[in-house]
Amino acid sequence: MLLIACPYCGNRPETEFRCGGQAHIARPTDPGALSDEQWAQHLFVRSNPRGVHAERWNHVHGCGRWFNARRDTVSDRFIETYKMGETPKSQDSNSTLSTSTQAEARA
């Protein structure tokens, strides 16, 4: 069970949250203007990276807020969580492979 730092409530157990998949996929302002290909891209195609992943979480059994997180999908370590509309502080590129361990991060 992950420990997730809700930007509003602090560290909370994963069971209080619902994961909403890849973050920063804005709904097109005019879906009707998109080709089928572009619409399918928006709806279905996901980066699914092995490494740092920006994803959405909802603290559904807590404050109810949606927020974004950057997590390493290899170590499952969270690098950062941030409120909707904010930009992340961490600057690793999305393709970066694993990061420092929790133990190193603590040091």
Add this chain to the structure above:
Amino acid sequence: MLEALYRTARALPLGRAPASDPARSGIVIQPAGAEARFALRVRDAGASAAGLPLDGPINSVRGNDRRWIARLGPDEWLIGSDESEADHLPSAIAADLGERAHSIVDVSHRNVGIDVSGPLAAVALNAGCPLDLGDAAFPPGSATRTLLGKAEIVLIRHPGGAPRYRVECWRSFATYVHALLAEAAIGAGSTEQAVRR
């Protein structure tokens, strides 16, 4: 006759069960009586409304047993009060909030309260609640939405030294939550025996 019924005879799902200590371990579980509750939502709330503070930190509760306000999120509060306040409180809040967009919804009948107290109350709650209920992480005056087993609850720790908690859940989950707490009390009692050998 019918008017009288409205005022006095709320049929609470747990009845008006007396306090119980199922494991005789000092954990007292008591369904709360009929209360009024409101879900308040407002952005940029300001300092207070109808005398209720809106500037407390998220996950804190202010007030007393007769009138409390728990901030559950950045723009969300759960307000509890004596039933006698039920009629005028929403309008008083609305008046104070003025033009600010907000929502006050009566959820008095949606929510059911269960009070849990006693030295091992936190141990019993931790049978189903995954939060750190230690004094540092969840001091008196804390309040949050969380889980108890497979039910969502709002957990409030009343101000004051003695461990007193209020568990609020939705009406149809009350039987489950109450039963889980009773089961947990049995388990919690034996914990301390085991620890103390």
Add this chain to the structure above:
Amino acid sequence: MRRFSLSSLLTESLKGHRGWGRQWRDPQPKPAYDVVIVGGGGHGLATAYYLATVHGITNVAVLEKGWIGGGNTGRNTTIIRSNYLYDESAALYEHALKLWEGLSQELNYNVMFSQRGVLMLAHNLHDVQSFKRHVYANRLNGIDNEWLTKEECKEFCPPIDISGSLRYPVLGGALQRRAGTARHDAVAWGYARGADARGVDIIQNCEVKGIRRDASGAAIGVETTRGYIGAKRIGVVAAGHTSTVMAMADVQMPLESYPLQALVSEPVKPVFPCVVMSNAVHAYISQSDKGELVIGAGTDQYTSYSQQGGLHITTHTLDAICEVFPQFTRMRMLRSWGGIVDVTPDRSPIIGKTPVENLFVNCGWGTGGFKATPGSGHVFAHTLATGTPHAINAPFTLDRFRTGRLIDEAAAAAVAH
């Protein structure tokens, strides 16, 4: 290939089993192959096997970054069935099931395919309707699947509690008698041995790091930890790692990779005669030949490449198992593990061409890939050999997400009133 048989086994037993050779070679990669298959799991190895046996294409390499069968092939709960609702899925899984029925003999390797039956329990009226829909559809597709009353369920699988005192009482079930389980590792090894004997190079500890393309954009080979390997055609069969491999050819996939956990109990004497699946409480269970109860459930909620999930998934799975089988609370969990499953938006696989010339993909099997292994390999071999899909995998295109022709078995079983 040294043939396996009782007589060869007895002969060897007199000689201390010194005569058995390697079941597959450990070759150095050649500079180029007709077909390179990325991923040495069951599906990839089966693909190679059928390329060799059906299409006569033996200049084939299977590249595996670890050890063959070490991914989802060796981590699943080995359930095999074909009682799917939609024609497209039913055809695919039935094709596989028919191949399973002769697989041990075909491969000369006992994969222990055990047709002990898969019973899906109905716990509410919606389940009943949904299962009957399956039963009727299967009948018209020539696939065995029958509706059992709860009493018949109990007779078929005595450990089931049909007393009605359960939180979700058993109302009946759908039984596919030809369904069952197999020995997962043996499937990988059997295909590897069969493919190897026909000239396929199975290259372990060889990780693909890049896909080389020519000026036209067509794929022409792979960069690996053991050097560059040219290929006329490349088939990516990398399960949870498909997105990563396809990204090397700049193809983004409609896939997400999730941890999927499973567990076994300590071995006990035969107590559980079949496979039982329960969607309402969400768990499935069978007993292996060794005597372990094999138990699985759903994925964790977040994508991960860690092959590790949360304890709460395990506890919820066991909650469900012990609700239907309350006598098992004193059994013990012996081992748990996780796989990485690649899931498409409609939870059906993608088998076929990609936007990149000469690059083909077979992925998106989600939580149900093991059962399809022979069929998947068979139709993918056809696709790689001919450049066009087999009739059975033709509907499972990447393009369906654009056109909206989804094949969504799970949505068809959606619960709501």
Add this chain to the structure above:
Amino acid sequence: MAQPFRLSRGGRIDRTRPVRFTFNGRTVEGFHGDSVASALLANGIHLVGRSFKYHRPRGILSHGPDEPSALLSVDRGPGRIDPNNRASVVEARDGLKTLSQNHWPSLEHDIGAVNDLLSPVFVAGFYYKTFMWPRKFWDKVYEPFIRAAAGLGKAPAVADPDRYANRHAHCDVLVVGAGPAGLSAALAAARTGKRVILADEGPEPGGALLHDVTAEIDGRPAAEWLSATLAELDSRENVILLPRTTAFGYYNHNHVALAERVTDHLPSPGTAPRERLWQVRAGEVVLAGGSHERPLVFADNDRPGILLAESVRVFVNRYGVAPGRRIVFATSGASAYAAALDAKAAGLAVTLVDLRTESECGPELARLKAAGVEVLTGHTVIGAKGTKRVTGLIVAPVDRAGRCGAHRVLECDCVGMSGGWTPAVHLFSQSRGKLAYDERLDAFLPGTSAQAERSAGASKGTYDLAACLQEGFAAGAAAAGSDERKSFTASPTLTGFKPVRAMPTDADPTKVRAFVDFQNDVTAKDIKLAVREGFHSIEHVKRYTTTGMATDQGKTSNMNALGIVAGQLDKTLPGVGTTTFRPPYTPVTFGTLVGPARHALFDPIRTTPIHEWAEEHGALFENVALWRRAWYFPKSGEDLHAAVARECEAVRKGVGIFDASTLGKIEVVGPDAAEFMNRIYVNPWLKLEVGRCRYGLMLKEDGYILDDGVVARIAPDCFHVTTTTGGAPRVLAHMEDYLQTEWPDLKVFLTSTTEQWAVIALQGPKARAVIAPLVDGIDLSPEAFPHMAMRQGTICGVPTRLFRVSFTGELGFEINVPSDHARAVWEAIWEAGQQHGITPYGTETMHVLRAEKGYIIIGQETDGTVTPDDVGLAGMIAKAKKDFVGKRSLARPDVVATGRKQLVGLVTDDPKLVLDEGAQIVDDPAQPIPMRMLGHVTSSYWSPNCGRSIAMALVADGRALQGGPLHVTTPEGFARVTVVDPVFFDPKGERIHA
């Protein structure tokens, strides 16, 4: 004589408290503090089980959780029988019944032992090579035979009367293992005032200190240090000390799972839970789980009476039991000398055989010789004598090249063997830490950490007592954020060993059966065979031979197996790889993991305020999501069919009352509420008047129907939204997601009011007459209160939102009242309705009535792949809206293509035939299989009001097939049907406006 092998003194057992239990029916006497294993040994019982595959006689190998062989069924009373308990960890207590396993007819005489004779055939992986002919025999003959032979004990057959508990806990420092390193760590951490949990799997904390009777710490006996340390920990409020508690799983983000055995050791469990799962979220973890001793691999090393050397020491020192009178220790390292010294001191005859040459030995050699023990250095073990009990050990001198000299048989009744030590890195590995091979210690040690943890003591390869204490203290302090260090003095520990994979032998290697995995009967020969066959990865070897896959998960066997593979391949150990350790460390009961989540606590049973009334009036219930809803109300003698027919007619002819409280409700409030509704639903909302209702339909972004429900506009900025019962949480989440993440600019707030409002549906021509006397403040006349209107007033003095809506096609009201008043209002209506023949009805009748009108049910007519047009609701889509959720997907090529399945009605040729829901539809039943299926029946009922069966179906291009014949599957074959409009009753819809 009772307990003939009990030593006259020593041990931590309480000789004043005898206990009696049975083993295979025979009474065994021991003392309080005994394990079942020690009590059996005290009585000279060594043969306690049969092995998995060859049914070889097996005894007790170990004193701890790594025991692979001595597995017993334990019977604690009715329903409390469970298999595969390690005799070494079950505490002896009065009344216990223990049974050996995996034999027939008896432990002494086991027919299955014939397998041992066939062992030349039954080698690793033999089953992959045979049992293939004839094909049919696999299911019918071979597999049943294999299954019957496999397995160990018998699964419990009846439900378990014990309860299980769960506890989430948080601490700053979790210490795993209460041996010297763990105790020292806990002490250091506790003194900082941080919250500490110290868990140990044994009944008594202390680890090796419990049997290292000669050790001294800081100048006093180790036992004194132990009791002082425990006293200090016990006195601290900030410390939770958990004996009998195994840390079995190390999950993400320092989530560590512990299994506490609470009552199994007690004579009577009372009401307390049997076991408790501790889910600990720790700031830091100190792993001090010790190490496991390796057996030596030589011929017949599995004979009863052959134990691990340290286990012999434990039985002698901690339990006061002699595992034999004449003990031969066989070793390649120093620690067995300590065991030999203690056995000698206990008055037992001792010989020691060491593979190492004299020059390879340390000070232990001189010490043992000085004690008068014969030591044979430079000797190998060729094999063991005896079958059900070891009677002698065959040894021989061996030179550097591995050549063996003359054999000598050392007669004995017990062997203590030691092939060195393996640190218990299981939890470290589970935490995803990277292991590093240490050649000097011949072990994988914790390398790079992945989580906030550190190891100390033997689990890190530190075997010296003083070093363990120091390392533990430093680890505990550091974990608590302190840099305090402490130095200890202690008697030096005898450490160091020479790694040996299989003992050198001059025997024919094809005949030697030297066991590596004792439980799964995997021999060195099997491992070599696997390597010859090309299984070179250790994972392949494990899977092919099953080594390390038994209930001990390879604790005693893994390093030996790895070493043999490395030797065969001429690789280093890390070159072959090590396996990744997975939870659990030792087996954990399902009950522990389930905790209290059984029966009513498995999933909440949600009921409405009317539930008890329905129960009192004979309702039967169905499960819908977590809810339990009244299904139908049979009168005496009625079945479902009769009851529903009666209920259906009652509604159409008079009035019916139905509990619709489970419908989801959401209060949508804010100045932008109408705009929000416009974006979420396919319908238009801006112009809906206050006090009016509209049936709304919402899609997922993929264009498929998500949910539906009636929505009332309460105020310009307030909507009362209803959803389906099962869809309520989903719809609220869907709305919140869009509101927060896509349209944060909209000023809208959502509040679930599902349970604030109970809903009493009153349906039928007499509905108005029933409520008229009860309602105040609302003009109920059709003109003032038309269909699809909502009014607020009171009913029975209770405030209500009164909806004039209908899911039956009749005049109807849905009376929303605050839940705590619902039953009173319901009963008042019930009373008032008596004169009108009011009839309660359940969900089944609700389904029939709406089907008569062709109304869809989400999840029945729709299934997640259905668009509004598919169910004939395209007309609801607001044409003027540029966008709403799901709109774009409705324009995809395959969504607008012909051939999609469309909602139609079906009537059977035989009006009495009720089709199966889920039945498939074809145009030509004579076509060959596989048939082309056109669709399926979504709803099907006997309609008493139509006097015939009716059905709804989704059929490819079905609307164009109106009037045409189709064929529908039945259990026996096919039934002919005609396609009709799906409105079967009152097609003009006049009744609803009454």
